[in-house]
Amino acid sequence: MSSLTREEVEKVSLLARLRLSEEELSTMTEQMSQIVSYVELLEEVNTDDVEPMAHAVEQHNIFAEDAVHQSLPREAALANAPKRDDECFRVPAVLGD
Amino acid sequence: MALYEASATQLLSQLESGELTSVEVTQACLDRIREHDGSVGAFLKVMDEKALAKAAEVDRKRKAGEELGVLAGVPVAVKDLLCTEGEVTTCASKMLENFVPPYSSTVIKKLEAADAVIIGKTNMDEFAMGGSTENSALGKTRNPWNTDLVPGGSSGGAAACLAAQMVPLSIGTDTGGSIRQPASFCGVVGLKPTYGRVSRFGLIAFTSSLDQIGPMARTAEDTALFLEAISGHDPQDSTSAAVACPLFSKSVDQPLEGLRIGLVKEHFGEGLDGEVEKAVREAVAVYEKLGAKVVDISLPHNKYGIATYYIIAPSEASSNLARFDGAHYGHRCDEATMLEELQKEAEALEAANDKEGLRKMDTPLIRMYRQSRAEGFGPEVKRRIMLGTYTLSAGYYDAFYLKALKVRRLIREDYDKAFKAVDLIVGPTAPNPAFAAGSKTNDPLAMYLEDLYTVTANLAGIPAMSIPCGMTSGGLPVGLHMQAPALEEDRLLRAAYMFQKETDWHAKTPSL
Numbered sequence: 001m002s003s004l005t006r007e008e009v010e011k012v013s014l015l016a017r018l019r020l021s022e023e024e025l026s027t028m029t030e031q032m033s034q035i036v037s038y039v040e041l042l043e044e045v046n047t048d049d050v051e052p053m054a055h056a057v058e059q060h061n062i063f064a065e066d067a068v069h070q071s072l073p074r075e076a077a078l079a080n081a082p083k084r085d086d087e088c089f090r091v092p093a094v095l096g097d
Numbered sequence: 098m099a100l101y102e103a104s105a106t107q108l109l110s111q112l113e114s115g116e117l118t119s120v121e122v123t124q125a126c127l128d129r130i131r132e133h134d135g136s137v138g139a140f141l142k143v144m145d146e147k148a149l150a151k152a153a154e155v156d157r158k159r160k161a162g163e164e165l166g167v168l169a170g171v172p173v174a175v176k177d178l179l180c181t182e183g184e185v186t187t188c189a190s191k192m193l194e195n196f197v198p199p200y201s202s203t204v205i206k207k208l209e210a211a212d213a214v215i216i217g218k219t220n221m222d223e224f225a226m227g228g229s230t231e232n233s234a235l236g237k238t239r240n241p242w243n244t245d246l247v248p249g250g251s252s253g254g255a256a257a258c259l260a261a262q263m264v265p266l267s268i269g270t271d272t273g274g275s276i277r278q279p280a281s282f283c284g285v286v287g288l289k290p291t292y293g294r295v296s297r298f299g300l301i302a303f304t305s306s307l308d309q310i311g312p313m314a315r316t317a318e319d320t321a322l323f324l325e326a327i328s329g330h331d332p333q334d335s336t337s338a339a340v341a342c343p344l345f346s347k348s349v350d351q352p353l354e355g356l357r358i359g360l361v362k363e364h365f366g367e368g369l370d371g372e373v374e375k376a377v378r379e380a381v382a383v384y385e386k387l388g389a390k391v392v393d394i395s396l397p398h399n400k401y402g403i404a405t406y407y408i409i410a411p412s413e414a415s416s417n418l419a420r421f422d423g424a425h426y427g428h429r430c431d432e433a434t435m436l437e438e439l440q441k442e443a444e445a446l447e448a449a450n451d452k453e454g455l456r457k458m459d460t461p462l463i464r465m466y467r468q469s470r471a472e473g474f475g476p477e478v479k480r481r482i483m484l485g486t487y488t489l490s491a492g493y494y495d496a497f498y499l500k501a502l503k504v505r506r507l508i509r510e511d512y513d514k515a516f517k518a519v520d521l522i523v524g525p526t527a528p529n530p531a532f533a534a535g536s537k538t539n540d541p542l543a544m545y546l547e548d549l550y551t552v553t554a555n556l557a558g559i560p561a562m563s564i565p566c567g568m569t570s571g572g573l574p575v576g577l578h579m580q581a582p583a584l585e586e587d588r589l590l591r592a593a594y595m596f597q598k599e600t601d602w603h604a605k606t607p608s609l
Contacts, residue, residue, distance in 0.1 A: 004487075009483070012483055012486050013483065014467075015486050015490060016415060017419070017422070017463070017466040017467050017470055018471055018474070018479055018482060018483065019464070019467035019468050020471065024476075024479070028479070028480065031480060031541055032480070032483060032487065034542055035541065035542060035545075036487070038403075038404060039404040039408055039501075040404075041401065042401055042504055043500075045398070045500075045503075047504060050506055050507060051503070051506060052499055052502030052506065053502055053509060054306060054502055055292075055336070055558075056293075056307070056555075056558020057293050057583075062335040072199060072200070077199065079197065079199060080195075080196055080197060080199075080426035082424070082426070082429035083429065083432075089425055091424050091465065092432065092436070093462070094460075
């Protein structure tokens with residue numbers, strides 16, 4: 001059984017933009033290890049020369065017409081913002097203070 | 098017959114003949130919800146005023162002889178992950194507890210165009226992740242047959258409100274079995290259409306390549322009519338199938354001659370409950386009596402369905418749920434507390450002269466994302482985001498994600514081969530009847546195995562349906578699962594109707 005280390009799980013939690021408590025990290029490490037060893041079942045399938053299938057229906061590009069059209073009005077786009085001013089979403093400082 | 102017992106088809110004929118008004122029907126549903134939803138918990142929101150206003154409007158139009166849509170005046174419940182303009186749409190998550198979409202999903206627009214009366218929003222597993230509706234952050238839904246049991250999931254509220262006869266029609270979504278398994282647990286009909294048959298525009302996405310919106314009802318005729326109302330090509334969804342939508346309701350009562358039914362030997366193995374197996378075999382005997390031929394078939398890659406699904410679904414989920422960042426909409430942590438905490442951490446690291454720790458510290462923006470998401474998402478959603486991020490991360494992408502996509506093709510090829518020999522594949526919907534609330538919540542893998550028979554239809558994109566086909570000795574419904582080739586919903590609905598004519602399992606109702 002393959003198992004994940006707590007450090008790996010912690011690293012994934014940063015990539016996933018999730019902050020996990022100490023307790024959550026322990027449970028997550030255990031449960032992810034269990035699930036990952038289960039999905040390793042796929043190793044026994046021979047997939048040489050098999051094309052990956054990303055979609056249920058074979059997709060081709062669907063091009064939109066290059067035309068100007070009405071977009072969501074700014075007020076509607078901002079209406080659910082947790083924090084905003086008149087025209088922008090507001091977030092904590094990205095550079096410096 | 099009480100109004101709440103009537104099917105949508107029956108209601109429509111009475112509405113059309115003038116024996117009934119939509120206001121009467123809508124009020125009967127609202128009364129039923131008020132009386133019983135306290136113990137069932139199917140609804141997150143009941144839209145009394147809007148529903149009655151719409152009903153009155155339909156009655157007026159009908160009286161004036163104006164043109165009406167195909168569901169004119171019939172109450173419909175909607176799973177709370179379809180964006181509905183001006184109405185809070187939560188996905189049963191704290192993340193979206195106060196989210197009011199600025200536009201409506203195509204399915205909502207189609208229901209409005211069909212003159213249906215949208216009566217409320219139903220409970221579900223958070224972001225449609227789960228098989229029991231226990232992952233809802235906003236309330237519990239119970240199985241109307243026995244309130245100690247789960248209704249199934251993730252469309253648990255959608256199935257429970259039908260079983261409790263609160264509405265005749267209900268919209269569900271199915272990513273790995275989320276329409277069919279709760280339909281089976283609650284003794285109602287649920288159909289997952291072919292991928293692309295129903296537009297996903299405005300559906301809050303979980304796994305874009307597997308998610309499908311579908312009809313849930315109490316009879317095959319209602320399901321056919323309902324599917325007709327919500328199907329069709331949509332230019333706003335680039336994955337929507339550009340095919341004509343057949344009039345399913347016109348063909349549903351035509352029996353299938355010379356039907357070849359495939360029984361999958363892998364479906365009757367370890368893990369299948371004995372009483373479920375018995376009910377399914379008896380249902381197959383009903384078809385044989387009607388002249389169907391039973392053919393034993395094999396889907397050799399069936400056993401890899403769950404593993405394939407639990408790589409692909411979390412991978413796509415981790416990407417789809419990245420949009421919930423606390424910046425644009427949804428829950429955001431308290432900024433002052435967050436900054437204060439960050440400051441304290443920095444001071445502690447400085448005091449300990451921990452340079453490495455200081456270097457690795459979150460910036461305020463990253464911490465805002467992480468803290469908001471930590472507070473907004475429940476445990477199952479976090480688990481899947483973590484799994485998906487892991488299987489897509491450098492070094493694991495080929496071994497997990499790419500491998501799963503290859504096995505997905507093999508699963509699809511098994512079906513292509515099988516459908517050369519049979520018209521329908523028939524088996525159990527779920528390996529067991531409804532289980533006790535709380536019994537699988539600490540064992541994610543056991544919960545995932547609930548989807549054993551249903552996930553492969555999503556992976557292959559084919560239509561599949563669950564209909565009530567029996568009852569356990571403990572009085573719990575059992576579902577019969579039927580799968581057909583892509584775009585052959587017509588075949589599923591006609592087969593369901595044939596069965597319904599011979600049996601009365603679909604007419605059984607729980608005593609509330």
